[in-house]
Amino acid sequence: MASTYLSLHYHVVFGTKNRKPSIDAEWRSRLHEYLGGTISGLDGFPQGIGGTADHVHLLLGLKATHCVADVLRELKKASSVWIHETIHEPSFAWQEGYAAFTVNATARESVQRYIGRQEEHHRERSFREELVELLGRAGVQYDVKYLD
Numbered sequence: 719m720a721s722t723y724l725s726l727h728y729h730v731v732f733g734t735k736n737r738k739p740s741i742d743a744e745w746r747s748r749l750h751e752y753l754g755g756t757i758s759g760l761d762g763f764p765q766g767i768g769g770t771a772d773h774v775h776l777l778l779g780l781k782a783t784h785c786v787a788d789v790l791r792e793l794k795k796a797s798s799v800w801i802h803e804t805i806h807e808p809s810f811a812w813q814e815g816y817a818a819f820t821v822n823a824t825a826r827e828s829v830q831r832y833i834g835r836q837e838e839h840h841r842e843r844s845f846r847e848e849l850v851e852l853l854g855r856a857g858v859q860y861d862v863k864y865l866d
Contacts, residue, residue, distance in 0.1 A: 725823045727765070728786060729833075730776045731852065732794065732816035733845060737866065739771035745805050749797065750774070756796050760789055766830040770840045775833040777821065790816050815864065817849060819856050 734740050741749060746769070753776065754764035763779035780789060794812045801810045821829050832839075839848070846865055853860050 722782065724782050726780050726782070726784075727821040727823065727826055728776075728778055728780065729819045729821050729829050729852075730778065730786075730790065730816055731773060731818075731849065732790070733773035733813045734771075735811035735813050737772045737813075737845060740807065740810055741769065741771050741774070742805075743771070746771075749801070749805075752800050753793065753797055756793050757789070760784075760792055762789060765826060766833040768833040768836040770836055770845070773845045775836060777826065777829050777833055786818055790818070817852060817858070819852065819858075 750767040750769070753767050753774065757764040757776070757778050761781060762784065764776065765779060766775070766777035768775050778789075780786065794816075798810060798812060801807050849865060
């Protein structure tokens with residue numbers, strides 16, 4: 719084969735430190751735009767970004783040369799600096815870890831809709847409940863002490 723063809727899409731979820739509801743609705747959409755721009759700047763492909771006061775969801779495409787952990791480390795670092803300097807929230811911090819799930823190309827639209835309905839979705843269930851469900855559906859083993 720003369721070239722390499724990939725379809726590497728990830729649904730990524732991470733929260734604020736201690737699940738503190740510190741992503742204010744006034745600047746949340748700006749944060750989502752910044753996250754998308756940062757993903758693009760890292761040579762990735764933002765395909766959906768949403769969230770609430772205590773967490774974000776991203777649908778992103780990556781190249782074969784990307785390492786998910788490296789991309790997320792840079793994304794979280796850059797967005798923390800942006801929040802500190804632009805939003806003037808010096809105490810803001812992301813949680814240490816994240817959840818990342820591969821997404822089949824045929825499921826991308828469904829995941830995009832899910833990410834776009836986060837505000838509505840979390841009127842009925844907590845971030846923890848959502849995360850436990852996502853982990854369970856993906857068959858990911860986890861330690862409950864790291865969920866809070």
